[in-house]
Amino acid sequence: GAVVSQHPSWVICKSGTSVKIECRSLDFQATTMFWYRQFPKQSLMLMATSNEGSKATYEQGVEKDKFLINHASLTLSTLTVTSAHPEDSSFYICSASESASLVDEQYFGPGTRLTVT
Amino acid sequence: GIQVEQSPPDLILQEGANSTLRCNFSDSVNNLQWFHQNPWGQLINLFYIPSGTKQNGRLSATTVATERYSLLYISSSQTTDSGVYFCAVRSGSYQLTFGKGTKLSVIP
Numbered sequence: 001g002a003v004v005s006q007h008p009s010w011v012i013c014k015s016g017t018s019v020k021i022e023c024r025s026l027d028f029q030a031t032t033m034f035w036y037r038q039f040p041k042q043s044l045m046l047m048a049t050s051n052e053g054s055k056a057t058y059e060q061g062v063e064k065d066k067f068l069i070n071h072a073s074l075t076l077s078t079l080t081v082t083s084a085h086p087e088d089s090s091f092y093i094c095s096a097s098e099s100a101s102l103v104d105e106q107y108f109g110p111g112t113r114l115t116v117t
Numbered sequence: 118g119i120q121v122e123q124s125p126p127d128l129i130l131q132e133g134a135n136s137t138l139r140c141n142f143s144d145s146v147n148n149l150q151w152f153h154q155n156p157w158g159q160l161i162n163l164f165y166i167p168s169g170t171k172q173n174g175r176l177s178a179t180t181v182a183t184e185r186y187s188l189l190y191i192s193s194s195q196t197t198d199s200g201v202y203f204c205a206v207r208s209g210s211y212q213l214t215f216g217k218g219t220k221l222s223v224i225p
Contacts, residue, residue, distance in 0.1 A: 046213040108160040
């Protein structure tokens with residue numbers, strides 16, 4: 001089956017620094033990638049949708065200058081949390097799809113747990 | 118924005134039992150998805166089902182868009198079905214909104 005990896009699986013950083021999270025599709029070409037955020041013991045929030053080679057589409061209320069998303073190739077998308085603060089601590093999950101259609105399956109990465117001290 | 122309510126919030130089942138999870142939403146939707154998150158945090162998307170009925174093995178889902186609800190059926194539950202089931206909806210171009218989930222525990 002399709003595999004999506006995320007790196008790192010967990011990261012601790014100091015307030016004010018930036019953190020980059022990578023999402024890779026290992027055995028298929030990801031036309032579309034999605035980034036989600038999950039607060040501890042809470043529900044999920046879709047942050048943005050990105051298509052290879054174009055700018056990401058951010059959901060309402062998500063700061064695009066704070067959460068920089070780059071989908072540079074058909075196998076790699078990155079999320080950079082800029083000037084991180086403790087309230088950015090969360091579980092970040094990416095998913096990838098071979099098409100732009102929601103009818104097709106999304107394959108999820110294992111998530112990255114970010115702790116900002 | 119659109120409101121999403123999932124019920125029940127918690128469900129404990131004996132292995133082999135069947136269950137029905139419900140997702141109510143407050144507005145018309147053009148996107149409805151069901152997801153499963155296992156106890157280790159791994160997500161799987163189960164169905165994209167803004168209307169109609171779909172089946173995949175022991176799981177099936179039905180969305181009655183006119184009455185603003187969706188149901189997820191799990192038959193012959195297994196311990197691997199444990200985890201949290203999320204419903205997510207989008208109305209027009211508004212944000213994709215997730216429900217708070219139903220936590221399912223299947224005991225052997």
